Amino acid sequence: MTASIDPALQPLAAQPSAFATLRRVIFDRPATIFALVVVILFILVAALAPLIAPYDPLAQSILDVNKPPSAAHPIGTDQFGRDILSRLVFGSRNSLIFGFVSPVLAAIIGTFLGVIAGYFGGLVDRIISRVIDLLLAFPELLLAILIAAVLGGGFWNVVAVLTVAFTPGFARVARASTLAVKQEPYIEAAVAVGLRTPMIILRHVVPNIAAPIVVLTTLWIASAIRLEASLSFLGIGTQPPNPSWGNIIRDGLNNLFGSPWPIIGAGALITLVVLAFNLLGDAVRDALDPEASR
Amino acid sequence: MTRYIVVRLLDAIPTVLLVLTLVFIAMRILPGDPAVAALGDFATPEQREAFREKMGLNAPLWQQYLTFVVNSLTLDFGASMMNGRDVLGLIAYNLPYTIELTIASVLLGVLIGVPFGVWAATNPNRAPDSAMRGFSLIGYAVPDFYLGALLLIVFSLNLGWFPINGGGEGFLDRMHHVFLPALTLAFIKAAFLGRLTRTALLEVLGRDYIRTARAKGAREPRVIYRHGLRNALLPLTTGLGLTTLTALSGSVAIELVFNRPGLGKLLISAIAERDYAVIQGGIVVFALFVVAINLAMDLAYVLVDPRIRVS
Numbered sequence: 321m322t323a324s325i326d327p328a329l330q331p332l333a334a335q336p337s338a339f340a341t342l343r344r345v346i347f348d349r350p351a352t353i354f355a356l357v358v359v360i361l362f363i364l365v366a367a368l369a370p371l372i373a374p375y376d377p378l379a380q381s382i383l384d385v386n387k388p389p390s391a392a393h394p395i396g397t398d399q400f401g402r403d404i405l406s407r408l409v410f411g412s413r414n415s416l417i418f419g420f421v422s423p424v425l426a427a428i429i430g431t432f433l434g435v436i437a438g439y440f441g442g443l444v445d446r447i448i449s450r451v452i453d454l455l456l457a458f459p460e461l462l463l464a465i466l467i468a469a470v471l472g473g474g475f476w477n478v479v480a481v482l483t484v485a486f487t488p489g490f491a492r493v494a495r496a497s498t499l500a501v502k503q504e505p506y507i508e509a510a511v512a513v514g515l516r517t518p519m520i521i522l523r524h525v526v527p528n529i530a531a532p533i534v535v536l537t538t539l540w541i542a543s544a545i546r547l548e549a550s551l552s553f554l555g556i557g558t559q560p561p562n563p564s565w566g567n568i569i570r571d572g573l574n575n576l577f578g579s580p581w582p583i584i585g586a587g588a589l590i591t592l593v594v595l596a597f598n599l600l601g602d603a604v605r606d607a608l609d610p611e612a613s614r
Numbered sequence: 615m616t617r618y619i620v621v622r623l624l625d626a627i628p629t630v631l632l633v634l635t636l637v638f639i640a641m642r643i644l645p646g647d648p649a650v651a652a653l654g655d656f657a658t659p660e661q662r663e664a665f666r667e668k669m670g671l672n673a674p675l676w677q678q679y680l681t682f683v684v685n686s687l688t689l690d691f692g693a694s695m696m697n698g699r700d701v702l703g704l705i706a707y708n709l710p711y712t713i714e715l716t717i718a719s720v721l722l723g724v725l726i727g728v729p730f731g732v733w734a735a736t737n738p739n740r741a742p743d744s745a746m747r748g749f750s751l752i753g754y755a756v757p758d759f760y761l762g763a764l765l766l767i768v769f770s771l772n773l774g775w776f777p778i779n780g781g782g783e784g785f786l787d788r789m790h791h792v793f794l795p796a797l798t799l800a801f802i803k804a805a806f807l808g809r810l811t812r813t814a815l816l817e818v819l820g821r822d823y824i825r826t827a828r829a830k831g832a833r834e835p836r837v838i839y840r841h842g843l844r845n846a847l848l849p850l851t852t853g854l855g856l857t858t859l860t861a862l863s864g865s866v867a868i869e870l871v872f873n874r875p876g877l878g879k880l881l882i883s884a885i886a887e888r889d890y891a892v893i894q895g896g897i898v899v900f901a902l903f904v905v906a907i908n909l910a911m912d913l914a915y916v917l918v919d920p921r922i923r924v925s
Binding site for chain 1: 754761882
């Protein structure tokens with residue numbers, strides 16, 4: 321975005337810590353502050369869902385079917401008379417859990433595979449790289465749909481599907497970073513003093529490739545939330561009656577003539593939260609991995 | 615150049631085999647007993663045994679694998695377990711609708727995104743650039759099925775300008791049916807392509823030959839399109855390939871929103887009905903499509919980048 325500053329012009333002493341940079345990046349841009357506020361609200365709502373939701377998200381009421389927004393039901397009710405606001409509030413828990421669990425799991429597995437491939441090279445590297453390249457040829461959503469087609473819905477299956485869809489990306493970044501780190505003199509030094517390979521990897525390789533991995537993890541929280549919503553919308557993610565923002569839209573579409581409010585509400589929330597995590601991810605990337613930002 | 619094309623084509627063979635192997639592993643090994651996965655927990659042991667026999671699941675694994683690969687390559691996916699119809703026939707019926715939607719959305723996406731990106735790049739840090747940034751932020755955040763549902767509510771339900779569901783009959787009717795779904799996907803593709811165009815063009819416009827072109831008195835449109843955009847085509851080609859791939863994956867949800875026939879709709883209904891044969895056929899065809907699009911993208915580089923043609 322901004323023109324990069326010639327490193328030679330930067331004073332050597334003024335290397336700010338990553339934390340200081342992060343603080344500067346967040347508070348310099350109004351958009352990032354907005355994103356941070358949205359994310360904090362989102363986490364609070366998800367954590368305190370039972371206290372915030374005015375009704376039981378699963379409670380049906382024949383008398384209150386397809387009500388437009390009113391004082392009693394701020395976003396109206398669905399075809400079973402369930403309160404939309406309460407369903408949206410509880411649905412946020414799904415998005416929060418999937419948004420964090422899958423990228424973190426994928427980061428761990430992907431880093432492991434990438435470091436192994438990058439550090440040892442040879443046949444292991446060729447096999448891992450080939451499979452990674454192949455999986456990367458698939459858009460994450462399509463990969464997730466195809467795996468979910470085999471596994472079906474349900475909590476752990478969705479976790480597995482999203483994790484598999486994200487792992488190749490982490491593996492590729494981890495492998496490339498490991499290849500670069502392996503050339504560094506400190507690795508040679510560690511080998512020379514007789515440090516065992518697992519120790520070298522854990523103490524000297526992993527910490528030095530952490531920045532791009534952390535950046536990727538934050539950037540993919542938004543993707544994970546959107547992907548979970550897509551899968552639930554397709555009926556192969558979170559299964560009804562449990563509310564998820566995706567399956568609320570699915571229910572809404574089947575009840576299009578009854579009330580458009582579930583669709584409008586749930587979709588607006590997905591958009592807002594994904595937007596916020598995208599902005600935050602950009603900020604983290606600018607702070608930790610300035611070279612990757614454009 | 616011939617060498618490059620031949621190498622790429624030959625490279626697709628192991629890729630296809632690897633894809634089929636992964637699909638085989640996923641379908642036969644991951645879910646435990648496919649008979650349970652297909653028939654559900656309440657099927658009797660006799661029903662499961664009949665299913666295994668019918669699907670050839672009693673044969674040794676290597677034999678199953680060979681049969682699977684050969685059948686997939688000859689596009690023989692058997693018959694649907696729900697209605698007994700030929701799976702290949704079902705796919706052949708649905709496929710044109712998906713291809714139509716994918717192509718229409720990529721075309722619309724390019725028509726909207728590229729000019730928008732050029733406009734932003736030629737006005738950096740001014741209003742058009744900010745508009746581009748806002749547009750791409752929204753485009754990256756809004757789920758396609760939500761946008762589709764909103765367009766459906768406004769333009770089909772309230773205004774009645776477009777049909778609510780179906781794929782249409784005859785050319786004009788089909789175009790009428792595909793427009794709104796394609797526009798939905800195109801909006802999101804345009805956000806991506808617009809941003810890509812902006813970045814690529816901004817970089818090119820800073821080069822020496824652009825200054826030369828301006829210095830020799832070339833008019834600005836000529837500078838931008840002839841000297842600028844042409845040299846930004848390489849990243850755009852990659853972007854176009856990615857766009858086609860994501861349009862293909864996006865079509866699944868969009869077909870559901872607009873209740874259109876298509877490969878995604880077929881696959882999703884097959885999952886709901888646990889129609890094992892259709893699921894398997896659908897997955898293989900989707901996977902082969904991804905390989906084909908990637909191959910086409912590699913070959914498109916030949917047209918765009920003369921350096922490949924020479925070497």
